[in-house]
Every structure is written in structure tokens, then in C-alpha cells.
Amino acid sequence: MSNLLNKNPGSATALDIFHNHLNGSILVEVGKMKSLEFLTSGSNNISGPIPTTLGDLTKLKVLHLYSNQLSGPVPSELGNLKNLTDLALSGNQLSGSIPTVGRDLTELKSLYLHSNQLVGPSPNELGNLKNLNDLALSHNQLSGSIPTFVDDLTELKNLYLHFNQLAGPVPSDLTELKSLYLHSNQLSGLIPSELGNLEKLTDLALSDNQLSGLIPIVDVVLSYHELEGPILDNKAFTNASLEGNKGLCGNLTGFQPCERPSSHLIGKRRKLILIILLPVMGVLVLLCAFLGVLFMCDKRRRAKDVERWNDDSWLSISMLYGKALYRDILNATEEFDATF
Structure with missing residues (x-):
């Protein structure tokens, strides 16, 4: 990498070095590659912090630093990358809170921050990511309730918040979602009946929380709760995961028939x-x-x-x-x- 930078750091538009055995830290000189649009160095052994000089790559569209050993906070300077459409920092050891980069990265379609050590609530500024399709914040230590800005992300298709410390109710206004993973948190209360009207939803995982009450008609993963009542004979439950709920009954295989x-x-x-x-x-x-x-x-x-x-x-x-x-x-x- 150092030889490439020494030759002509300003001419390259793509730097693709993912899935190698690279180690050491990211050179701050990468920030001199002003024409760079694609930087992918995932699946290596790169360690140390993310250099703030990456914020100087204003033409960057794709930044993949996933599956390394990066540590420290996510630099707020990444908010300068206004043309960024795909940001993947997952599978590292990043810590601290999620920066308020969402107010500037309005072109972002994919944000992958899962499998790190991020803490605190998700900033409301992420609600400005109107073009966001995929949001993955799972396998962190995020707290608070499920962020309300999720309702404002009308283009959001896949939301991954599982394996955190989120509490409070399950949101109801998620009309465009295809995948919703909220399992292994501390969510409580009833499952919104509105989830039964999500025609585009194909994957819903709510297991290992503290949910209670009846369930709506939807294909779900709702194992090991305190749910009770009848399961209607609906094809949406053919592949449902409902084991561990002693109060459920119905005509599906594995359940006792409901009594009159x-x-x-x-x-x-x-x-x-x-x-x-x-x-x-x-x-x-x-x-x-x-x-x-x-x-x-x-x-x-x-x-x-x-x-x-x-x-x-x-x-x-x-x-x-x-x-x-x-x-x-x-x-x-x-x-x-x-x-x-």
C-alpha cells in the first residue's frame, strides 16, 4: 500500500485489498487519495484506530473495513463523506457511541456497524438517512429503546438490532420492512397487531425477550416467551418458531388443539x-x-x-x-x- 501511495496517491479511484493477511494500521496517507471512490480492505488483520484522514476522501462511495481488529471510536469525520452509499465497519472492536454522522450521509443505503463494542442509544440523527435500505447494529451493547427514527426510514428494508440491551416496546409502524431481527434484547409488552399487516415482512425474530400476551397473524420467531391463546389456522405460521410458549394452542403440528x-x-x-x-x-x-x-x-x-x-x-x-x-x-x- 505504501508503494502505491508514493507513486501517485491522487490518481486511483479504487483500492481493493480485502481478504488478505494484511496487518498493522491504516496509513493516514490514505487520506491523500482524493480521487478514491472505493476503499475495501475487509477481512484482514488491520488493527489500531480508524484514521480521521479518511474524512478527506469526499468522493468516496464505498468504505469497507469490516472483519479486522480496528479499535477506538468511529470518527465523526466520516460524516464528511457525503457521497458515501455503503459503510461497513462490522466485525471489529470499535467502542464508544455511534457518532451523529447520519445528518450528513444522506446518500447512504447500507450501514453495517454490527459485531463491535458500541454502547449507548442510537442517535436520532440516523433518521436523516432517508435512502437507507439496510441498518445492522446487532451484537453490540446498545441500550435504551428501539430508536423512534426507524419509523421515518421509509426505504428501510432490513433492520438488525438483535443481541443488544434494548428495552421497551416493539415498534408498530414498520410498513416497508422485509427483515426485522430484535431477538436477544430486553423488550417487553405486547406484540403490536400492526405486524400482522406487514405484507412485505418475510423474517421476524423476537425470541429471548420479555414479551407477553397474544400474537398477531404473521410468520415469526417467537420462541421462549409467555405467549398464550389460540394460533389461527393460517399458512403464515407454517414455518413459525413458537416453541417454549406453554399457553399456545391450535391446529398446527406440535400444538394441542384449542378447547371450546x-x-x-x-x-x-x-x-x-x-x-x-x-x-x-x-x-x-x-x-x-x-x-x-x-x-x-x-x-x-x-x-x-x-x-x-x-x-x-x-x-x-x-x-x-x-x-x-x-x-x-x-x-x-x-x-x-x-x-x-
Whole structure:
């Protein structure tokens, strides 16, 4: 790269060095390549920060620095690249917050910042990216709620926000989306019924959140929540992932058929009765067993007392009659007098 810069740094329009074994840092001299429109150096071992001099490449349309070992913040100077249509910085070790570059990169169609160490909320300035088709911010440490600017991105087709720390509700006004990945966050509340009207939506992943309630009619990945209620017999659920929700029922394979409302109520009443009666009956059985044991012990004790009384009485009577006989003998012999 250094030889190319030394020869004629201002004439090249494309620098394509992706998928090699390049290491070291990005040379600040790259900023001197004023005619550069395509810079792709992804899938290498390039480390260090992104040089701020890249902001001088005002003709740049494509900037790919993905799958390297870049660190530090995303330089705000990238906001000077007003002709940029494709920015890919994913698969690095970039940190800090997402810069407010969206207010200037109005031509941007793809923004890939996933698989980094970015924190904080997404800046509202990204709502100025009116031409954005793909927004990938997954596998970071982003917090806050799902950014409200998503509703303003009318050209947005694919939104990837999974594996973050996002909280709050799922947005409802996402009419143009084809793919929506929100799984592995901390989202809560109900799933908007408006999602069932998204005719263009083909992939929806909401698993591993804290969602509750009923689900709309849409092909979804909604495994391991607390969802309940019937699943309508709709072809949209043919490839749905709904495992781990104990309260769901329906005519689809793998689900128990839904009961009629009357039998459902009867079943609930029976279940309530059993919940109440079983502990009571258990207590009564234990009480009867305890009383039976006490009765048997008392019976045995009484039997032993009677037996002991009989033995003592015989001894007392024997002793009583023995004393009387001895007394008679003494009187008859005048107390064993020798002259008698």
C-alpha cells in the first residue's frame, strides 16, 4: 500500500485489498487519495484506530473495513463523506457511541456497524438517512429503546438490532420492512397487531425477550416467551418458531388443539377444585393416619395395664391367704410352744 501511495496517491479511484493477511494500521496517507471512490480492505488483520484522514476522501462511495481488529471510536469525520452509499465497519472492536454522522450521509443505503463494542442509544440523527435500505447494529451493547427514527426510514428494508440491551416496546409502524431481527434484547409488552399487516415482512425474530400476551397473524420467531391463546389456522405460521410458549394452542403440528370456551371454563373450574380439594384430602388422610396410630398405641397400653393388674392381684391374693394360714398355725400351736 505504501508503494502505491508514493507513486501517485491522487490518481486511483479504487483500492481493493480485502481478504488478505494484511496487518498493522491504516496509513493516514490514505487520506491523500482524493480521487478514491472505493476503499475495501475487509477481512484482514488491520488493527489500531480508524484514521480521521479518511474524512478527506469526499468522493468516496464505498468504505469497507469490516472483519479486522480496528479499535477506538468511529470518527465523526466520516460524516464528511457525503457521497458515501455503503459503510461497513462490522466485525471489529470499535467502542464508544455511534457518532451523529447520519445528518450528513444522506446518500447512504447500507450501514453495517454490527459485531463491535458500541454502547449507548442510537442517535436520532440516523433518521436523516432517508435512502437507507439496510441498518445492522446487532451484537453490540446498545441500550435504551428501539430508536423512534426507524419509523421515518421509509426505504428501510432490513433492520438488525438483535443481541443488544434494548428495552421497551416493539415498534408498530414498520410498513416497508422485509427483515426485522430484535431477538436477544430486553423488550417487553405486547406484540403490536400492526405486524400482522406487514405484507412485505418475510423474517421476524423476537425470541429471548420479555414479551407477553397474544400474537398477531404473521410468520415469526417467537420462541421462549409467555405467549398464550389460540394460533389461527393460517399458512403464515407454517414455518413459525413458537416453541417454549406453554399457553399456545391450535391446529398446527406440535400444538394441542384449542378447547371450546365452555369446556375451557369447565376445565379451569375442575382444575381449581382439584387444587383446593387435593391438599384438604391429603391433610385429612394424614390426620386419620395419626389418630389411628394414637388409637393403636393407647389400645396396646391398656392391654399391658390389664395384664400387669392381673399379675399384681394374684400376688396380693396369694399373700393375703398365706398370712391368714400362717396366723391360724400360730394360734393352733400357741406360737410353736414346745409343751404343746
